[in-house]
Amino acid sequence: MDFQIVALVIAAIVLVFIIRSLKVVPQQNAWVVERLGRFHAVLNPGLNILVPFIDRVAYKHSLKEIPLDVPSQVCITKDNTQLAVDGILYFQVTDPMRASYGSSNYIIAITQLAQTTLRSVIGKMELDKTFEEREAINVAVVNALDEAALNWGVKVLRYEIKDLTPPNEILRAMQAQITAEREKRALIAASEGRKQEQINIAEGERQAFINKSEGERQAEINIAQGQAAAIVAVADATAEAIRKIASAIQQPGGTEAVNLKVAEKAVEAYAQLAQKNNTMIVPGNMTEVSALIGTAMTLMKGATPSGR
Structure with a gap:
């Protein structure tokens, strides 16, 4: 029995020595070991062996943030x-x-x-x-x-x-300042909106006036071009008529035909004057009228045989 007790005591002492000798340090940890009261070493993560009753773990530190x-x-x-x-x-x-x-x-x-x-x-x-x-x-x-x-x-x-x-009073003052600043920004935004509205209206009116004036100018140009074209057309027609008359005059008997036409127009003019007025208009030189009539009769007589 005594031997068994001694064996148990020795086993217990050995177990204590093993427990105090073996130290397992967790990951991201560091243990500081003192030997006889002085710094000895820093134990890294894993299994570490100490000298029992001489070494001791004095500090344990976590290396995490x-x-x-x-x-x-x-x-x-x-x-x-x-x-x-x-x-x-x-x-x-x-x-x-x-x-x-x-x-x-x-x-x-x-x-x-x-x-x-x-x-x-x-x-x-x-x-x-x-x-x-x-x-x-x-x-x-x-x-x-x-x-x-x-x-x-x-x-x-x-x-x-x-x-x-x-402090609370500062908070209230800051809140009032923020409120005033927001109101100021709202007023500025509203005024900017009105300003932009007026600008847009003015720009629209200006563009409308420009468009209207451009339209009127183009209309006047078109009218002027039409009138110019009409004048040119009339001038061309007149010129063509004059050319034809001149060509006809140059033909045989053309001069006599012109004189006859002038005489007829003169007689018609005097006849119309006599019909429209109560007062009898007599030319100052009657010989001119008789000469004109005579010329017309002569031309008519001359034209009759040629017509045959």
Whole structure:
């Protein structure tokens, strides 16, 4: 029995030694080992062997990206306006040894530094700029934290502002300003619409007047061209008639025919004057009338034999 008890005790001691000697580190984790109270090594993911009762795991760090909520705080802007700001910080442990011994609590250190840096950055800006320059604020906080966090074995990846909350009276003033700006834009849009409407009406009237004047001008041109064509046609007909008359005169007996025609017209004219007027019109030189009649009779007598 004593031998069995001793064997059990020895087996238990061996089991304890094995348990304390073998350490399995999960993926994306790093464990810091101290040997007799001093830093010894960093255990990588996988199976690791320690010296029991001499080595111990002092710190365990996750190498994953860690989100850290930065508590809300009141910041004073350049134009002396209070502004409540809160955000979220993303960091990652890159040096487990420094993360273990560089600071007593690197999470608290990062949080406090993020708050003080944020107050400093916002204090250099006016209220309106803080809403417009959120990206610049984020970059400034990350740069300041990343430089200081090197001694803590931590890499600050990014910082994002979640909320910027001014006091209620400032919110009401901003809302009134936004409302006024929208009303102003509405009025400007309406006036621009009326202006464009007037421009379109004026342009339409101008184009209509131009079209009307062009139509009238074209009509006058067409009328003038028609009249010119008519005059040319009449002139051509007259010229053709004159040419035919001249050609007829040059024929045998043409001169006598012309004289006869003139005499007939003269006699007809005197006859018409006598019919239309109560007063008898007598030519001043009666010999001209008798000569004209005689010429006509002579021509008629001469024309009769030629006709035969």
